[in-house]
Amino acid sequence: MEFGPDGSLYIADWYNKIVSHNEVATTHPDRDKSHGRIWRISHKSQKPWPIPNFF
Incomplete structure (x- = not known):
């Protein structure tokens, strides 16, 4: 778990x-690698950040 720069909580997981x-x-x-x-968890009052242009 980690908080991102936008204030949202990010959780990484996997299933095996x-x-x-x-x-x-x-x-x-059968090992899935x-x-x-x-997962991005944010409050409903949080405004989305603009999507950066990577090109």
Whole structure:
């Protein structure tokens, strides 16, 4: 969890269907190492920041 410059709370998480990580090899194909989520939590009164132009 981290607060961003816009005052919102950002949370990063992921889901892995392997429950016991120590009993399964790190090379097992069911380990998901490429998908995750970033949640942005802000108050409804917060105004959105302008989207920067990266091009």
